[in-house]
Amino acid sequence: MVADPPVVTAAGPVLRAEGLTVTRGRRVLLEGVELELRRGEVLAVLGPNGVGKSTLLAVLGGLREPAGGRVVRTGRVAAALQAPALARRSVQANVEAALAWWGVPRAARPVRARAALERLHAGHLADRAAQALSGGDARRVHLARALALDADALLLDEPFAGLDAPTRAELLTDAASALRDGDRATLLVLHDRAEAWALADRLLVLLDGGVRALGPPAEVLERPPSIAVAEFLGFSGRLDEPGGTVRCLRPAHVVADPEGPLAGIVRRRVPEEDGVLCEVDLDHGRVQLRVPHPGPAEGATVRLRIDGGVRFAREC
Amino acid sequence: MDASLLAITLRTLRVGGESTGIALVAGVPAGCALGLGRFRGRRALLAIANAGIRMPPVALGQLLWLLLWPNSQWGGSVLSGLHWIYTLAAVILAQTLLVLPILIGLTAGAVQRVPEELLDQARAFGATVPRLAALALREARIGVLAGIIAAFGTAIASVGAIVVVGYSFGTATLATAALREWSAYSFDGHAVAYGSVLLGLFLVVAAALTVVQQGRATWSPIRQS
Structure with missing residues (x-):
């Protein structure tokens, strides 16, 4: 009996992971991973170093076999790996080579390669030797090359890694519009939350060997499902409250206020570009807040009020 | 140049x-498979190929003589x-x-030095095995061409095997002719002529292959910021 071919619908998932177990060597990194990647959406995968994000991407892209579960692909999936590995050829030739690997007829490659480079504002690099590119330009070409394939699902592993802040911001802006073209499904492995907020429709958080949060970024940020996820998402303050609850706080939730109900001692201060990040010890916890320069000295007493945060049962 | 020198x-x-051509057709794909493949026995085959790079020509000639001579043991x-x-x-x-073995060993070594990230990326973009091999060979072309130069040099200059399986006037090469004409304690003009032409031949071919080898290749690594 011949199985029916998978039906690709406009809204259906292009890629689905079912009960996936991901290992590196003998070590189990992730277990029971369930996810769907739908047409037209950008899904960002966040997680701490070593959690298995890149390995998961390799499994989803078919580069590695899962140790358990299965990956169902209803379209062609391309993966752009973390290192912008380019051959010792011109930029244009590199993009054309990728199109050749993808199976694009020879006659169509030059125009398609050029268009992809132009879309990422890298057209002027076309005739340059790939080895002569700066890190930022190499990443730009790497991304353009992946977009040129016009895959049904595109998996990008840390496309902005290792860039200086201005280059990163520029590429992020260009990528944000390029990734929205067409009805491609895109999965991005990221380690920077700001990149996820800028690019993603949905956010998936990997922690402690599995998927710990999945949803629109604003929703996950406002209502993280656990203390661990909240801490990973930048809720760096924590207060024990009466009734067995824990309140997790981002610096933005804590306000220096001379009339505030809470008093604490500044334990550490880190001067930043736009203020000072202070870590303050309170009777029932520790919080962080940003204050304008010059800010209080270490050991000084400050009064605070809490304006927001998320409550969890203590064992959550 | 006299007729016999030209013929030789x-x-x-x-x-x-x-x-070199026949060995190239067999050796480069085999080297590529050994360098890039992941199969049982690969390391043993690589070790054999690497050992074969310095195979004693006389021993090889004797082995071939035993196989080719109808009345041998x-x-x-x-x-x-x-x-x-x-x-x-x-x-x-x-x-x-x-x-x-020279072509197999040096090709395998050259393709093994191609960055794994590049090959993984090609695979992630759907490259088939022949396309991966083509990519690896292109990236490793300097090493592969060095293997071809070494192979050609050995093929024209080595005498050990030839003197065992083909030592006759009709099979003489410049190297065997120079050896035959050279006698101890005396200077022989023919021997020196054969040796000089052999040296010139090798230098011309090696220079031509070096031009092909270096081409427009650049060696600066991809800059990572």
């Missing part, structure tokens, strides 16, 4: 070209039926077997 020079070129082998012993075919066979 052309024969040397033929032996070098054909043996191993007489009656399939190869002896070819009646190649003391013919140019035997010389080309010997030199091909001599340079085959």
Whole structure:
């Protein structure tokens, strides 16, 4: 009996992971991973170093076999790996080579390669030797090359890694519009939350060997499902409250206020570009807040009020 | 150039070209498979190829003689039926077997130095095995061409196997002719002429291959910020 071919619908998932177990060597990194990647959406995968994000991407892209579960692909999936590995050829030739690997007829490659480079504002690099590119330009070409394939699902592993802040911001802006073209499904492995907020429709958080949060970024940020996820998402303050609850706080939730109900001692201060990040010890916890320069000295007493945060049962 | 020197020079070129060409057709794909493949026994085969790079030509010639000579202790082998012993075919066979490990070993080593990230990326973009091999060979072309230069040099200059399986006037190469004409304690003009032409031939071919090898290649690594 011949199985029916998978039906690709406009809204259906292009890629689905079912009960996936991901290992590196003998070590189990992730277990029971369930996810769907739908047409037209950008899904960002966040997680701490070593959690298995890149390995998961390799499994989803078919580069590695899962140790358990299965990956169902209803379209062609391309993966752009973390290192912008380019051959010792011109930029244009590199993009054309990728199109050749993808199976694009020879006659169509030059125009398609050029268009992809132009879309990422890298057209002027076309005739340059790939080895002569700066890190930022190499990443730009790497991304353009992946977009040129016009895959049904595109998996990008840390496309902005290792860039200086201005280059990163520029590429992020260009990528944000390029990734929205067409009805491609895109999965991005990221380690920077700001990149996820800028690019993603949905956010998936990997922690402690599995998927710990999945949803629109604003929703996950406002209502993280656990203390661990909240801490990973930048809720760096924590207060024990009466009734067995824990309140997790981002610096933005804590306000220096001379009339505030809470008093604490500044334990550490880190001067930043736009203020000072202070870590303050309170009777029932520790919080962080940003204050304008010059800010209080270490050991000084400050009064605070809490304006927001998320409550969890203590064992959550 | 006298007629015999010209004939020997052309024969040397033929032996070098054909043996290197045949070894190239077999050795480069085999080296690529050994360098890039992941299969049981790969390391053992690599070790054999690497050992073969310094295979003693005389020992190889003796082994071939035993296989080719109908009345040898191993007489009656399939190869002896070819009646190649003391013919140019035997010389080309010997030199091909001599340079085959050089091409396999150096090709394998060269493709192994191609960054794994590049090959993984090609795979992630759907590259088939032949396209991956083509990519690896292109990236490793400097190393592969170095192997071809080494193989050609060995094929035209090595005498050990030739003197055992093809030592006759009709199979002489520049190297064997120089050896034959050279006698101890005396200067022989012919021997020096053969040696000089051999040296010139090698330098011309090596220079031509070096031009191909270096081409427009650049060696600066991809800059990572």
